Amino acid sequence: MANKRLDKSKPLILLGVFFAIWWLVPSLVKSFTRVSFSEFQAPVWIVSSYLDNLGDFWSRRNHSKEELITAGREIARKKVYYQLKTQQTKLLEEEIKRLEATLNMPGRIDFRYEVARVIQRDLNLWWQQVTIQKGKNYGIVKGAAVVFEGGVAGRVVEVNWLTSKVELISSPNFRMAASFEEDGRPVVYQGIVQNGFGNPVGSVRDAPEDLRASKQKPLKLVSTGLGGTFPPGLSIGNVIWMEPGSSGIFQAGRVQLDKRLLNLHEVSVLIPIEQSGFNNNAL
Amino acid sequence: MHFDSRIVVFWASNLLLFLLTMLVNSRLAPFSFYLILLGPMLILPAVYFKSTSLVFFSFLTGLFIDAILPQPYWLFIYGFPIIGLLIRRLRSNFRTETSYRFILLAHIANLACIILLSVSQFIYTGQFSASLMQVLIICLLSHVILVAVAPWFFSFERFLLQLLHLEYTHEDEFLEL
Numbered sequence: 017m018a019n020k021r022l023d024k025s026k027p028l029i030l031l032g033v034f035f036a037i038w039w040l041v042p043s044l045v046k047s048f049t050r051v052s053f054s055e056f057q058a059p060v061w062i063v064s065s066y067l068d069n070l071g072d073f074w075s076r077r078n079h080s081k082e083e084l085i086t087a088g089r090e091i092a093r094k095k096v097y098y099q100l101k102t103q104q105t106k107l108l109e110e111e112i113k114r115l116e117a118t119l120n121m122p123g124r125i126d127f128r129y130e131v132a133r134v135i136q137r138d139l140n141l142w143w144q145q146v147t148i149q150k151g152k153n154y155g156i157v158k159g160a161a162v163v164f165e166g167g168v169a170g171r172v173v174e175v176n177w178l179t180s181k182v183e184l185i186s187s188p189n190f191r192m193a194a195s196f197e198e199d200g201r202p203v204v205y206q207g208i209v210q211n212g213f214g215n216p217v218g219s220v221r222d223a224p225e226d227l228r229a230s231k232q233k234p235l236k237l238v239s240t241g242l243g244g245t246f247p248p249g250l251s252i253g254n255v256i257w258m259e260p261g262s263s264g265i266f267q268a269g270r271v272q273l274d275k276r277l278l279n280l281h282e283v284s285v286l287i288p289i290e291q292s293g294f295n296n297n298a299l
Numbered sequence: 300m301h302f303d304s305r306i307v308v309f310w311a312s313n314l315l316l317f318l319l320t321m322l323v324n325s326r327l328a329p330f331s332f333y334l335i336l337l338g339p340m341l342i343l344p345a346v347y348f349k350s351t352s353l354v355f356f357s358f359l360t361g362l363f364i365d366a367i368l369p370q371p372y373w374l375f376i377y378g379f380p381i382i383g384l385l386i387r388r389l390r391s392n393f394r395t396e397t398s399y400r401f402i403l404l405a406h407i408a409n410l411a412c413i414i415l416l417s418v419s420q421f422i423y424t425g426q427f428s429a430s431l432m433q434v435l436i437i438c439l440l441s442h443v444i445l446v447a448v449a450p451w452f453f454s455f456e457r458f459l460l461q462l463l464h465l466e467y468t469h470e471d472e473f474l475e476l
Contacts, residue, residue: 053366
């Protein structure tokens with residue numbers, strides 16, 4: 017009778033012993049297993065990305081010669097335009113440096129732009145992450161800022177040898193210092209649990225009470241240089257309403273983010289030059 | 300304890316199912332849809348394995364899921380062995396290999412995984428009401444897809460066992476319960 021009872025509780029005892037063993041395992045071993053599994057699955061996404069490229073290649077081969085000639089002409093025009101813009105940017109940068117030197121201003125953090133392809137998106141209500149096809153092999157560092165054509169995309173949270181994971185600004189775990197355009201006073205931006213379909217959203221808090229936002233006149237939220245991760249002035253999103261926060265002193269509101277965040281293809285990782293160990297010749 | 304080579308087969312099948320689901324989720328991202336198909340991973344091992352092998356197998360499966368998903372690194376490491384053993388306790392009710400009950404069990408296990416994930420994330424983020432609707436949508440979509448995926452996945456696992464000439468009969472222990 018006692019033996020039968022022991023037999024029935026055997027799986028539970030086993031489970032308890034197993035959990036106790038895992039709990040006692042040093043965190044170094046746990047961390048090693050996590051990194052190993054993460055590295056192990058990374059090639060799958062790289063292969064999937066190559067297959068996508070191959071698909072793109074074959075679909076583009078179906079275009080007619082006329083279409084290709086028109087596209088080539090368009091690219092040539094854009095190339096000339098961007099060459100002129102680059103010259104203009106260089107002149108402006110020199111001007112800024114000269115003015116900074118005249119005013120004895122502290123030096124700004126310079127970034128190296130590492131353009132990377134998005135090979136996987138893992139977006140749901142609990143987390144919003146994408147995997148990019150560059151990792152330690154390109155000098156990507158944890159915590160680096162990630163931007164896209166619409167402004168701030170997120171931050172690097174995990175770096176493997178060939179890939180890196182980026183937490184998007186819409187993720188509930190993401191938080192950064194921000195300010196409103198033409199205001200300058202710092203506020204806090206935080207991602208929130210995404211509540212359904214449509215554009216991704218975030219939240220803003222600690223906004224000064226004299227600011228007013230409406231649908232007709234939305235306030236543009238931009239990054240600040242505080243913290244040194246993001247360069248100042250990058251777009252985060254638009255705030256269309258705010259209400260008094262829980263403290264009663266400051267305001268809180270919703271931030272409408274760029275819809276393109278849900279379908280990112282290419283992003284740029286901003287690596288502070290002193291951390292990267294690379295020359296600033298990426299752009 | 301001798302090492303059961305079927306653990307490797309089931310583990311590899313689970314890895315394949317998980318990565319395929321992630322691949323589909325990546326494509327569904329612009330439409331705000333998300334699939335969670337973790338339930339079928341534990342059904343056949345719960346039927347075939349002894350409790351020691353089952354705990355070890357579900358621990359290994361939980362290890363790679365926790366490593367890949369950005370959640371606390373213990374959720375499925377602890378969750379999968381518990382769900383696996385609970386299914387194993389129910390196995391006297393589904394002896395027939397071709398039974399629809401396997402699919403039903405896959406749904407129950409999947410629902411348990413979604414609840415486990417939701418509860419852990421609610422505790423972490425503290426935003427319950429905002430996400431309830433989305434959880435229901437994830438649940439509904441995942442279980443609709445699971446109706447088709449679960450039978451395919453079980454057949455695939457059985458095919459692999461046959462291909463590698465591995466026995467897929469129940470362990471002796473089954474008769475003792």
